[in-house]
Amino acid sequence: MSDKRFLLINTAKKLFSENGFYATPTARIAKEAGVSNGILFHYFPTKAELIHAMYYEIKDRIFHYTVSQIYQEATLKESVYTLWLAAVEWNLENPEDFDFMLQFENSPYFSSEIEAKHKYVQMSLELAEQGRQKNVFKDVNSLLLFQIMSSLVETTVKFLKNNPSFQNDVEFKNRLFEIAWDAIKK
Amino acid sequence: MSDKRFLLINTAKKLFSENGFYATPTARIAKEAGVSNGILFHYFPTKAELIHAMYYEIKDRIFHYTVSQIYQEATLKESVYTLWLAAVEWNLENPEDFDFMLQFENSPYFSSEIEAKHKYVQMSLELAEQGRQKNVFKDVNSLLLFQIMSSLVETTVKFLKNNPSFQNDVEFKNRLFEIAWDAIKK
DNA sequence: TCATAGACCGACTAATCAGTCTATTTAAAA
């Protein structure tokens, strides 16, 4: 990936997370990145393509981050915990990505078909399926189990952002995980 | 509330839920409502004020709907169930309001201070507080308990919209409620 | 009857913005 392309994605992400993508003109992105207007459209033919590229870039990074944390010998609960914690930590450490994702996933740019394709979702679905087969998880659709976990991660991150004093409180985070775990476990 | 004002809110809601508010010009709202452009700005000095008015109008309606369902002699779990079910049913029956809310709550128009003021949130917080004092709910912030319930309602509604065959399946909905209940109960 | 205020109209404007176009530079291939 050329560095101008990368620079544009990062600058746009910052501006998007501050002002939302509708209030962020492409010209402003180019200016802030210190490149010409034309070059933005050279790399991204439309603003929508820039936004989609950003989505994939973020999903890829979060996937690699979380996948690097899980280990083979772990129990099911340990795996879920690892995934949950990795997702929470990652979002706390990358607030711009988190803001962007919230906006994106509730915008007309997003569709659940787009989401379903990603390896990150695939991996989570496999884990959900495993838990159901072992009779550990509640007996509902694994996609639903995944969506429940995702929304609880989101709620957790929002809460920790608003209450920073808890951000390093391991015991508190464990309690938050138990909430999520109790929701899905049988 | 004058009927033009009401008409404008409803027309805008329909268009917003179809196209999002950034892709819905004020002129289009007026045209579709069969009134002049000027009258829109007579009732709502800015587009943002129209959007905020819509938010309050929806929150009020959902509040009156849910509050009408709870009854005094109910146990805590029954009350939570009633509230949960009312919220789910209401959102399923009012998909435009649901779509609008999703957009709004993840847009720059929204702030959690705006939300916190509403009677609907106040009522839910009281219930959460009650549950904590009776030692029935987990020992975390009542605001967090409320947010958890809200996000699980949202996830449930999204899932039922994508899987309409479950919409009238009472047994399935009860299972979905148990997920939410297990999350918050001790 | 007349005055007044709010409801209502729709043409208009000032600004904005996504995307285009022409031209120049750079770098790699031939």
Place this chain on the structure above:
DNA sequence: TTTTAAATAGACTGATTAGTCGGTCTATGA
């Protein structure tokens, strides 16, 4: 060295859009 394609620039445009403005209509009440 020459050719070619990609990278870069930035002025420009066509379309769009929130909001304005000057005015008319209607209803109420004095």
